[in-house]
Amino acid sequence: MNQNTTQKLALTDDILLAxxxxxxxxGxxxxxxxxxxxxxDIRMAMCFPDVYEIGMSHLGIQILYDMLNHYEDTWCERVYSPWVDLDAIMRERHIPLFALESQDPIKDFDFLGITIQYELCYTNILQILDLSDIPLEAKDRTWEHPIVIGGGPCTYNPEPIAPFFDLFYIGEGETRYRDLLDLYKKCKAEHKSREEFLLETARTIPGMYVPQFYDVTYKEDGTIESFTPNKEGVPATITKEMVTDLTHTTYPEKxxxxxTKITQDRVVLEIQRGCIRGCRFCQAGQLYRPVREKDVDTLKQYAVTMLKNxxxxxxxLSSLSSSDYSALNELxxxxxxxxxxxxxNISLPSLRIDAFSLDVMSKVQDVKKSSLTFAPEAGTQRLRDVINKGLTREDILNGSIEAFKGGWSRVKLYFMLGLPTETEEDIAGIAELSNEIAAAYFETVPKEERSNGSIQIVASTSFFIPKPFTPFQWARMCTKEEFLDKASLTRKAIMTQLNQKRIKYNWHEADASVMEGILARGDRKIASVILSAYKKGCFYDAWGEYFKNDVWMETFAECNVDPDFYTVRERSLDEIFPWDFLSCGVSKDFLKREWLRATTEGVTTPNCRLQCQGCGANQYGVGVCTEGRS
Amino acid sequence: MKVRIKFSKTGPLKFIGHLDMMRFFQKAIRRADIDVTYTTGFSPHQVMAFANPLGVGLESTGEYFDIEVNSYTTMAEMKDKLNQVVVPGVEILDVCLLPDDAGNAMASVAAARYRISFREGMEPCADWESRFASFCEQETIPATKTTKKSVLEIDIKPSLYEWQILPDHSIMLFLNASSSGTGNIKPAMVLETFFKAEGIEFDPYCLCITRIDTYTDLGTEDAHRFVPMNEVGTSC
Known part of the structure; x- marks a missing residue:
C-alpha cells in the first residue's frame, strides 16, 4: 500500500469532489x-486572508515561512481563506479551519500570523478567525487560543482592526520573530498569563504594538484627543522594524x-526594498524607506538556486522601482x-522606458504581443509636479517613438483621478496625452509598416485614495459622485480626440475605492462597523462580485459612524491621526513639508540619490542614506 | 530520443487535475535536470505527451507520459532523479527508452484495467455481486454515451474485455480505452449503466476507482495482444 493513502486530509472526499x-x-x-x-515547541500558522491563488503569490509569507521553518523548535504552516463554496460547507458542517501542511485545526496552534496587504480583506480576517473558532475579539481569548498577530502594510494604520488582534508586528518580519518566540516559550514555562506575555512583549520587543495597552480619547468633533499607553513601560511610540543588510538576510531558496496555477507562478527575486522616488500619493514609497539594495552577485546565485529548486x-524581479536598482543591467x-x-522566461517588471529597457524587452518578449506601460498618474505636467511624479510628457513621447520604431504598437497608460488640486484641465490632459501618443505612432511608422493592426492605447484610471504616512494623508478624498463625474469627463474628453478610435478607456469601480478610503484612514470606532458588516455576510470585499456596498453603508448608519468623516473631511495640519503613535522612520514634519510643497507651491522634490531631504529615515543608517559615505 | 515514463498517483494527489499534473511534471523534469527537448520560439515548452488523462478523484498505479530527450546516462538514473524531486503520492515506477518508430503516447492507448469498490454503505443492493455478474454476462449491454458533441446509443459489451469480482468485494474491469471512435469506455459509465438497469439512482461519488494499468495493443483487431505501455520500451 502506498504510504500516502493513509495521509490525513481535513476535508472528506465528498467535500473535495464537490x-x-x-x-x-x-497541501x-x-x-x-x-x-x-x-x-x-511552537506551531505557527501564516495566513494571507484571501483565496489560495492570491495568497500563495505573496512573497512576504514565503520569506517568513522559510525563515521560521529554519528554526528547529518551530513548525510554520500556511492557511488561506477558503473560497465561498467551501466556506459555506465548513460553516454548515462545523469543520474547523485547518493548516495546509498538517491539516490540523488552526485553533490548536500557538500563533496565527496574518499578513494584511489591502484594506478590503479586513472582513476576510474575521472569516479566518471565525472558521478557526477563535473569538473574533482579542479580549475574549485565552491561552486556549493562538496569539493572533497582524503584519504587512495595512498595520501602519492598524486601528480599524485593532480589537481583532492580540498584537501587531510593525515593520519587516525578518528581525523580531526569534525574540518573540523565545519570550513566548519563557512565559509558557513560567506559567505566565496570556496578558503577562503580551505585556512583556510590548515592553521588551521593539516594533510590537499590543492594542489593549493603549487608550484613545476623542474630542467632541470626533478627532483624536490623546492616544496613550495604559500600562507602565509600554512605549508611547512604536518604531518600525527593518532589515539593515538586505544582502545577508534570510531569503527562501526553496x-x-x-x-494549481497561481497569480505569481514564477520565481520572484527581490532586488531591493524601498524607493528613492517619493511620489506623494505612494504609501510604499514612504513605509519602506530607506531604499536598500541586494548585492547583484547574491541575486545571481539566488536566481540559479531557486530555478533549480x-x-x-x-x-x-521584485521591487518598487526596478530601474533605480544600480546593477540592473548586469543582473x-x-x-x-x-x-x-x-x-x-524572464518577466520584466515595469521598467522606465528607455533605450536599455527597450533593447532588453525585445530580447525577452514577443514585441508584437507585448505592450509598453507608462504610469504618468496625472494628465498634465502641473499635476505631475504636485504628486512628485518625475515622468514628463517628453519622456513618454520619446519612449513611445523609440518603441514604435522597435515594432511595438500597444501602449498602456495608468492615471489617477481625484488627486489633490486636480482641475478639469488635468482631466482633459489625460485624453490629450493619449492622443499625442497615437499621433506620434502615425508620424513614426509609415503606413506600409503598420502590420500589427495599427496602434492600440489603453488608458486606465483608478481613483486616488489618501493613505497614512504619505504627504497626502491630509488630503480630502472625493465622493463617489465626484469620482464618477471625473470618469465621465475623462471619457468625454477622449471621445473628442482625433485618434479616439485608437484609445480604449477603463475606469475603476467607485464604491470599493470609497470603502478602501474609509478603512485606510479609519480609527478604532470603525472596528464595530467591520464586525457588524462581517456578521451580515460581507467578506471577499476585494472581489467585485462579492462586495456589498449597500450592506456596508447600511451598517455604518446602524453603528452611527459617518463614513464621510474619514474621506471627504478636511484635516487640519495639527490633527492627531490614529496612526501617529507609529513611526515608519519618516517624520510627520517631513510629510507636512511635502504636503505644503505640493499644494501651495506645486513643486517637485528631488529623489533620495540626488539630494537628501531629511525625511528622517537616515536614523536607520543604511541603504541610500549612507551611499558614498562609508 | 523518446522516453516513456510510468508513474502512480495516489492519496491526496487524486484531487490534482490532469492539467496541473502536466505542469507538475514539467517542473519536476526541470528540477531533476533532465536534458529534455524544447520547442523553439518565445515561450519554449517541453516536448511531452500524456497517454490517457485521469479524472479528478481517481487514483492510479499505471499512468504514462512520453518526453523527448537530447541526452541521458541510463533509464535507471533518470528514474532515480525524478523520484528525488516528486512529492509523496507520486512515484515514478519505470522509465524506458522507446524505439524510434513507437507511436505517440495517446494514440498507443488501447485498454485500461481498473479496480472499483463501493464506499462504505453505498453499495447498490445486498445481492449486487450476482446481479452485476448477470449484467456483464448479457449478450449486449446497451448504454448511453454522452460526449461534448453528441449523445450516442452504444453497446459496451465488445469493449468489456474482462471483468471479475475480487475476494475483497471490489470489481476488476478491463476496458477498451482507445481514443478512436466510441472505444474509450470509462469505468463509472459501466457502473452507471448497471445502476440504471437495476433502477437505482447513480451517484458517481459511491465509487472509489483506481486505474491499475494502461495497455497498448501489439496484436490485431481480431487477436488483441495487450501489454502495459512501458513494455514496448527498453530499460537500458
Missing amino acids: IEKPARYI NEVNAVIKDKEKI PVVPF TGHEEIS IEFLIEDCDKRRV
Whole structure:
C-alpha cells in the first residue's frame, strides 16, 4: 500500500469532489515543509486572508515561512481563506479551519500570523478567525487560543482592526520573530498569563504594538484627543522594524511550488526594498524607506538556486522601482544569458522606458504581443509636479517613438483621478496625452509598416485614495459622485480626440475605492462597523462580485459612524491621526513639508540619490542614506 | 530520443487535475535536470505527451507520459532523479527508452484495467455481486454515451474485455480505452449503466476507482495482444 493513502486530509472526499479547485486545500506541494509535531515547541500558522491563488503569490509569507521553518523548535504552516463554496460547507458542517501542511485545526496552534496587504480583506480576517473558532475579539481569548498577530502594510494604520488582534508586528518580519518566540516559550514555562506575555512583549520587543495597552480619547468633533499607553513601560511610540543588510538576510531558496496555477507562478527575486522616488500619493514609497539594495552577485546565485529548486519556467524581479536598482543591467544580462540556456522566461517588471529597457524587452518578449506601460498618474505636467511624479510628457513621447520604431504598437497608460488640486484641465490632459501618443505612432511608422493592426492605447484610471504616512494623508478624498463625474469627463474628453478610435478607456469601480478610503484612514470606532458588516455576510470585499456596498453603508448608519468623516473631511495640519503613535522612520514634519510643497507651491522634490531631504529615515543608517559615505 | 515514463498517483494527489499534473511534471523534469527537448520560439515548452488523462478523484498505479530527450546516462538514473524531486503520492515506477518508430503516447492507448469498490454503505443492493455478474454476462449491454458533441446509443459489451469480482468485494474491469471512435469506455459509465438497469439512482461519488494499468495493443483487431505501455520500451 502506498504510504500516502493513509495521509490525513481535513476535508472528506465528498467535500473535495464537490468544491472548485480542491488543490487549494490539500497541501502536499513541492517544498512544503513537514515536521514531526512531537519534536517541535511552537506551531505557527501564516495566513494571507484571501483565496489560495492570491495568497500563495505573496512573497512576504514565503520569506517568513522559510525563515521560521529554519528554526528547529518551530513548525510554520500556511492557511488561506477558503473560497465561498467551501466556506459555506465548513460553516454548515462545523469543520474547523485547518493548516495546509498538517491539516490540523488552526485553533490548536500557538500563533496565527496574518499578513494584511489591502484594506478590503479586513472582513476576510474575521472569516479566518471565525472558521478557526477563535473569538473574533482579542479580549475574549485565552491561552486556549493562538496569539493572533497582524503584519504587512495595512498595520501602519492598524486601528480599524485593532480589537481583532492580540498584537501587531510593525515593520519587516525578518528581525523580531526569534525574540518573540523565545519570550513566548519563557512565559509558557513560567506559567505566565496570556496578558503577562503580551505585556512583556510590548515592553521588551521593539516594533510590537499590543492594542489593549493603549487608550484613545476623542474630542467632541470626533478627532483624536490623546492616544496613550495604559500600562507602565509600554512605549508611547512604536518604531518600525527593518532589515539593515538586505544582502545577508534570510531569503527562501526553496519556495513552495503550488500544483494549481497561481497569480505569481514564477520565481520572484527581490532586488531591493524601498524607493528613492517619493511620489506623494505612494504609501510604499514612504513605509519602506530607506531604499536598500541586494548585492547583484547574491541575486545571481539566488536566481540559479531557486530555478533549480522549483522548476519554474519563469523568473521575475521584485521591487518598487526596478530601474533605480544600480546593477540592473548586469543582473538582466546575466539572467538573459543564463535563462536562455534553461529555457526560462524572464518577466520584466515595469521598467522606465528607455533605450536599455527597450533593447532588453525585445530580447525577452514577443514585441508584437507585448505592450509598453507608462504610469504618468496625472494628465498634465502641473499635476505631475504636485504628486512628485518625475515622468514628463517628453519622456513618454520619446519612449513611445523609440518603441514604435522597435515594432511595438500597444501602449498602456495608468492615471489617477481625484488627486489633490486636480482641475478639469488635468482631466482633459489625460485624453490629450493619449492622443499625442497615437499621433506620434502615425508620424513614426509609415503606413506600409503598420502590420500589427495599427496602434492600440489603453488608458486606465483608478481613483486616488489618501493613505497614512504619505504627504497626502491630509488630503480630502472625493465622493463617489465626484469620482464618477471625473470618469465621465475623462471619457468625454477622449471621445473628442482625433485618434479616439485608437484609445480604449477603463475606469475603476467607485464604491470599493470609497470603502478602501474609509478603512485606510479609519480609527478604532470603525472596528464595530467591520464586525457588524462581517456578521451580515460581507467578506471577499476585494472581489467585485462579492462586495456589498449597500450592506456596508447600511451598517455604518446602524453603528452611527459617518463614513464621510474619514474621506471627504478636511484635516487640519495639527490633527492627531490614529496612526501617529507609529513611526515608519519618516517624520510627520517631513510629510507636512511635502504636503505644503505640493499644494501651495506645486513643486517637485528631488529623489533620495540626488539630494537628501531629511525625511528622517537616515536614523536607520543604511541603504541610500549612507551611499558614498562609508 | 523518446522516453516513456510510468508513474502512480495516489492519496491526496487524486484531487490534482490532469492539467496541473502536466505542469507538475514539467517542473519536476526541470528540477531533476533532465536534458529534455524544447520547442523553439518565445515561450519554449517541453516536448511531452500524456497517454490517457485521469479524472479528478481517481487514483492510479499505471499512468504514462512520453518526453523527448537530447541526452541521458541510463533509464535507471533518470528514474532515480525524478523520484528525488516528486512529492509523496507520486512515484515514478519505470522509465524506458522507446524505439524510434513507437507511436505517440495517446494514440498507443488501447485498454485500461481498473479496480472499483463501493464506499462504505453505498453499495447498490445486498445481492449486487450476482446481479452485476448477470449484467456483464448479457449478450449486449446497451448504454448511453454522452460526449461534448453528441449523445450516442452504444453497446459496451465488445469493449468489456474482462471483468471479475475480487475476494475483497471490489470489481476488476478491463476496458477498451482507445481514443478512436466510441472505444474509450470509462469505468463509472459501466457502473452507471448497471445502476440504471437495476433502477437505482447513480451517484458517481459511491465509487472509489483506481486505474491499475494502461495497455497498448501489439496484436490485431481480431487477436488483441495487450501489454502495459512501458513494455514496448527498453530499460537500458
